[in-house]
Every structure is written in C-alpha cells, then in structure tokens.
Amino acid sequence: PPPRVPAAGALRRRVLGCFLVSGWSKSTGTRRHGAGRGPRRGLAAGVVMRMLGAPLGLAVACALPGAARALSTLPSSQRGLSIHLDTIPRLLKCIDACNHLGDRREEDIVPLVIHGDTVGEVFEETASLLASSGVFKLSDGVGAGARAGSGPWLSLAPDLAGAPAEQVTEAVAALTAGLRQEGVVTGWRDELVAVSPSFGAPPVFEVERAAYPLLGVRGYGIHVNGFTRDPSAPGGLQLWVATRSKQKQTWPGLRDHIVAGQISGGLSPEETVVKEAEEEAGIPEALAREARGTGFVSYRGVDEQGRLKNDCLFCFDLELPRDFEPQPVDGEVDSFELWDLNRVLSLLEGDVEFGEPYKPNCALVVLDFLIRHGVLPPSHPGYLELVSGLRATGQR
C-alpha cells in the first residue's frame, strides 16, 4: 500500500501508551524513551501508570525514588508547574481549532493565482461569485495549459491579467463596493490592504480591509506576549492576560493578548506593535519599542463565517516592569490580569475553572511563548507535533 498518515487521534493514543509503558528509570532519574528499555522498576511503574491513567499514575511514579529525583532536577523554566504526560496531547487541540476545515474538504479549495503566484485561497462558491463579476476568471483545471493533478484555479480576467496594480485595485474596488451594497462584505473600514505573493513584496493589487478575508488572501498580524519575570513564580514567569469586552462583535469575553492587531496601512510589524500598544493598552512608545520579534505562528482553516482563513502572526515578547500595569484604553478590553503559568496552562488545556478560553489564534502565540521559554518538556509525547503545528503553513 502507498504511504498514509495515521489518524492523529490513533497516533496520539499509541505514543501515549508507549511513553506510559516506558515509564521512569532510576538510573538517570527522568522519563525514558523507547518501549521496554528501562530497568524493571521503571517498567513496573509504567504498568501501574497505565492502569491508573496518566495524572494519578504520575503521582504513583513520583513516589518512587528515581522519579522524585527527576522532579527536583527540572530546569527552572519547568519548576512548580503542573505538567503531566497528557498535558501536550490536550494542548494539541489548540492547533486543531485553528487548522480544521469543518465540513469542507481540501478539494473544495480554489487557489487565487496572480502572475503565477498563489496569493489567496477560497472555497468553490466564493470562486464562482468572484468570477461572475468579470474581474476574476475561474479556470477548470483541465485541457491545454493545465498542470497534471491540479484542480480549478482563479485568476485575473484576461483584460486585467497584464494591467498595472493600480488598475487591478480599481477593478477590485468596484467589485467589493458592489458586494458591500449586497451585504456580502460587512464592517467596511475604508482602508486598503496589500495583496502580495510574499510579505513585504510589491502588491499585485490592494483591497479594502473588510473584503480581504473574502478573497482568502494571507493576513498578517502582530501579537505581543506581555510578561514579567519572577523567580518565585511557577516557571519563573507570569503572563498578562486580556479579557475582551463583552460588547465586541467577535469573540466577546474571550482571553486575548495585551496587544494584538492586523498589519495594514503600510506599517511594519514593529510599527504596528508600537501603534497598537498605545491604542489598546496604554503602553508608552519607549516601552513598546522594547518588544522583541521572536518568529511567527501560522494557520489555515475555516473561520467563524465559514471562509478559509490563512494567517501569519508575528510573535513578540515584551517584558514589562513588575510595577507596570497595562490599561484598557479603547474599550476593546474589559481588564488586564497578571496570571501565573499554571493558570495559563489550565486555560489552554480546556479547563473551565478560569472562565472563558483564549481566542483560538491567541492560544497558538501563547503556546509558542511557552515552548520558546522552555516550559514544555521535549521528552513528553506530542511535543514535536505541537511545535510543528504552530507553523502549519510555510511563509515567505
């Protein structure tokens, strides 16, 4: 049979079972990989663990001398944290939440191809809607010029295919204005967003910000992890958590970053951080400029309106002085609270004890923060899958 990828759930169960059986080793005092390799004591502990289930089993294993030594020699980034063998498998649900297609299939997705580059992706019915305007053209993916194995694709209509970007922008503006009148595009911003084959490259056209999700073009945002260092806190860190206003149209009441926003208006990621920090959390420019870009997370899945979302979020870390408190400025946020990492982990794991969960894409940026700061143990099952899942789509 040809290669296949096992169902994620089945794989996770298999891996978890293996880790539990492999158990603990007295010789080195930490968890061991490789089924059945540990000394008998480790194996016995593993069997007990599997019989009792992971969290309780962990407690049993902790009673053994080797395990006790293991816990006392964790790096400071993991000390005092409540992390079990089923923690990462639970966190993996955050990846799924941003990367599922709902009841749609990969085959329903039509790429938007401009000058040979894929600049967006839409579902079939949106492709038909856009093609009916005369601005775009839907090719059926068969016949002369079609690539073997490729399906239909959307491109500019022939009379626009060689036109300068400004002319395409005008044609798209007429289209989106019509869709606004028909109520298809809502929340008009009167602000243009660049559509490019890669971030920062010259745009092939520009489109009203409220309409860009309809075209399935990549969105770029910034998210800032505001944190403080405290050696006495679990893992040595505390994270500022925002609670979104209950009046917000999207995700009311959910947890958020202290600073986050879409990159638009020709601003750079760093400039967007400074602008949003002032507007959303009253963070002065001099402090906001200390935010450090630390990579990105990306995801692709259906959004709450059933459209295909393909986003890339630049991740920033901003260490805040212990005596600084962000302030709700623009009414988008009800409150800011400084949380310890056990509480953050509980929320990400789906625990309802601390109320509303994180807005789904914020969860990815927080997970990236936890991984970069050494909070999650590389030896735990699901670690590589979790780290992989944070950048589900490649970027240029």
Place this chain on the structure above:
Amino acid sequence: PPPRVPAAGALRRRVLGCFLVSGWSKSTGTRRHGAGRGPRRGLAAGVVMRMLGAPLGLAVACALPGAARALSTLPSSQRGLSIHLDTIPRLLKCIDACNHLGDRREEDIVPLVIHGDTVGEVFEETASLLASSGVFKLSDGVGAGARAGSGPWLSLAPDLAGAPAEQVTEAVAALTAGLRQEGVVTGWRDELVAVSPSFGAPPVFEVERAAYPLLGVRGYGIHVNGFTRDPSAPGGLQLWVATRSKQKQTWPGLRDHIVAGQISGGLSPEETVVKEAEEEAGIPEALAREARGTGFVSYRGVDEQGRLKNDCLFCFDLELPRDFEPQPVDGEVDSFELWDLNRVLSLLEGDVEFGEPYKPNCALVVLDFLIRHGVLPPSHPGYLELVSGLRATGQR
C-alpha cells in the same frame, strides 16, 4: 497557468528591491513596508540606497534624522548589532545548505513505508540495493493498489510484513552486517537505533546506528546553545562556540555547539543533553539539567556521502554563569570560545574573517537561537522565509 513557486533567488531580489525603494519614514522613524507608501524623504533615501547598494545605502539613510531615531530605539536585543537589509538574505544560504538535493531530483526519492507509515526516504539506487537483499521489497507504484500520482516505494518483504519488530530487527541486522563486510556501511558502532513512525512511538524495528543513514530514516539529535548574558555586549548576549578537532573524520576544524549529539540508546532528549554535556564539555550534571528545550529545527537534503538526510534537532538553551568555562574532555573539540553576536552573525553570513564556518546543521540551531532571542528584525526582507526554513520538514 497553474500556480507556481517563483525561483527563490528571483523572489529575494524582488523583495529586497521593494524594501530598498520603500526606504525609511521620518514619521515613525523605522523602516516601512509597502512600496512607495512613505513620505518623499523616505522615497528619496530609498532611491539613493538602491543606487548605492544596501550596506552603503544604509549608511546614507542613517544620516537622515528619522533613521537616526530608529537606530536609537531598537529593542535591547538588537542594540549594537551590525544588521543590514541584506543580512537575512545572506543567512538564508544556511537554510539552503542543509536542504538542497545536489544533482538529485525529488523524483529520485523512494519512501520506505512500514505498516502504512513512511519511516524513511532513500534514493533509487539505495532502494534497489536494499530490495536485492530480500529483506525489503521495491514496488513500482503502478497497477493495482497503487495510489494515483505516487511513485515507487520500498516496504518490508512479504514474509516480514506481518512479523514482530524483533524479527525484522534480526533480518535487518543480517543485511547491515553483510553491507559492513562489503564496505558499504562504515564506522560500525554496535548500538541499535529505533526506527519509528514518530518520535517516541514504539519502533517498527531497530537498526545499527552506523547503518541508519543508509535507510534514510529520521535522525534525532540535541544541540545546546551555551550562552551568557551581558548587558554591555551587542544584543546583550554572548555565545560559546566550539571548534571541532582537526582530527575529526567529519567536518574537521568547523565551528560547533558546546554540546550536541545523536539521541540513541533509549535516552530522552534531556538525558542526552546531560550525558553529552559531561562527555564533551565537562559540564556538571546539576548545571546541564538547567538546559531548556526550546523547540526543534529540521532539514532534509543530501549529506556529504550523497545520501538523503532527514534530521530533527531538539534545540536547548543553557545559560552559563559568567565565570564558567566549558572544557574539552573527549578530544572531539580543540577549543571553546565565548563570541559576541556580531562575530556569530558574520560567520553565519559567510564572512571568512573569523576562519572556518559553522558545521551546516549547527548554523540552523544558532539561527533559531538568534530569532527566539529577538536579534533579527521581523521587518527585514526574508525574515518569514528564514523562520519557515528552520523547520523545513514537519515532525510528529
């Protein structure tokens, strides 16, 4: 035409050109995205920059009031560092060095499929060699049971397809012993490495460590960035750099991490760090246990023997006290030196001023370190491509 990916070089030139033209903006004092959006002064500076080339152009731009302000408000992780608009495009060569196929093509690659999971990848001639042993079987990818569009694949021979892992391990051991006698497998270690569909999962078989690259199975390693904090150093950090012994068979004299090694013998990533730290750099266990796992880098390309290498390296950060010096213990390393980040960047950019370069896969782990610590500016061209390239292959 169907979607195509533009040649990386062409794209980089295009992006760089755009960034240079977009220039600097006095209004916010930092680099701006989006071609032609900045005020006239920024545009004029951009034209000058493009005429003179980036590094010199940067100097010109720095003479402008806005740019001067920009430099004084960089985050501390970038202060004092020599980073130009062409820095990241140069660093991208480190990604290419680990991910090129040489004169081979994707179509030459044959997957090794066990129980439906792809556990390795080899070139055609190796697939034929392995199939000729009778342990493996080469299917031609056409006819009944073949997946549309898939090529040939390698699997276990029919009499081993349902056998327990131990029996497959024995058959593979007989095969590799023969290849050792023929001189195909060299550097015999007498140590088994697990072959699994994902890290930590039960092995489908085990194979002699010296022979696993021949089978193209994923290799897992650990690399430790040993560093010190120093607010007066450029970027606030210094990195320990090892120089490999000139007597080493592989990569003699090249730069390396203070601690690195393959994960084997059933050890976890954390245990491997502790073991190698003691053996390679004389780092006591209590200190080595402070190493923090911070994610992974991965790559896939031809190695120095022309085989397909598919590796995943767990990245660790170990902050060392200012008065601690790693010591060469096992003769693999000639010296350890504490470098400032400008020197590290120069080396990664291909500057010959500081002698031998990094061993190629070490460069990826150091780049990941620089990105996580906020050394590279997200607004610079190539940033997303660089971050993407560090995890070139997904992991489970």
